[in-house]
Amino acid sequence: MSAIPQEVLGLRVEVVRSIRRTAALHIVGSDLQVRIPEHLGDERVAAILKQKRPWIRGKVAELKRVPPHRPKELVSGESFLYLGRHYRLKVQEGHQVGVCLSGGYLRATIRPSEQGEQREARIQQYLQSWYRSRALERLQEKSNRYAKQIGVSPAAVSVKNFRSRWGSCDKRGQVVFNWNIIKAPHSIVDYVVIHELCHLIHPNHSKDFWQVVGRHDGAYLEHRQWLKERGGRLL
Known part of the structure; x- marks a missing residue:
């Protein structure tokens, strides 16, 4: 034990x-x-x-x-974060199901037959699928850009639903990000990407590691503090 x-x-x-x-x-x-x-x-x-x-x-x-976090009701008019901006949810019925960002709204389309708890679960499923897809696309794009700048080559970049961390980098060079980070502003997402890529040079949090991070993100201390104070709201 x-x-x-x-x-x-x-x-x-x-x-x-x-x-x-x-x-x-x-x-x-x-x-x-x-x-x-x-x-x-x-x-x-x-x-x-x-x-x-x-x-x-x-x-x-x-x-x-801190005021308790209220769970989403998943109804039209609720606000959802994406890259630091708030978007209103618009729930509509149709047969082309899923979520898309259109006209300044997060539009969730569900089948008319889905009601009650099934309706809520389906909207949650579609939202998470949309977030994960956008997160993978954006994080791969940012990782490619910053990898060239830093001078590293990650073996792979993927996303996962971590409970209490924003990313990881293993010995094989596999970089994994918490998909929820895509809700944060661009500068915070960039910090997390830079942080994990710098672990390909220094697999620790030594003084040398933070010096490399600082070269590519001059405001990393502010960004790290932002995550400590507000990151819990993204999960």
Whole structure:
């Protein structure tokens, strides 16, 4: 049985092991992400969580002061983010089902026979499919552009529904992004792309890594802070 608690002060604990030198704690939404070097054992992680408990308590208090996030009702008139802009949802009936961005609206077309919970589930399905498709297209485009600028060559670029991180880069050069990041403004998306691509040079968060990030994103500190403060609203 692992010595690492599954939950600390109401936050779900997620441990992310990677090639890095130090441990770091991040809160994303209702998750407490513990980023640690690969060699660090469970007991050491548990000790870090115990040591950082006052810091976690303070962050939990901050979260409680933020108004609770209201789930979407998935009806016409609701606002949805895409690349930092708000678009109103327009639900309509038809046989060419799906979601498209047209005339300044996110238009969701569903079959007339779908009502109640089935209608809501279908709109959710179409919206997520649209977001994932747009995210893959945009993130691949941005990755290609910044890869040339940075001087790296990712093996592949894909999207996934991470619970509490914005991207990952493994030893094989596979770069994966959280598709929800496509809801953020362009500058924030660019920061996440640059961040992950720079891991192809430095697979850690060392001083050298941040220097490379800073060369390609002069405002990375502001962008990183934006994600810490507002990123949870994108998930």
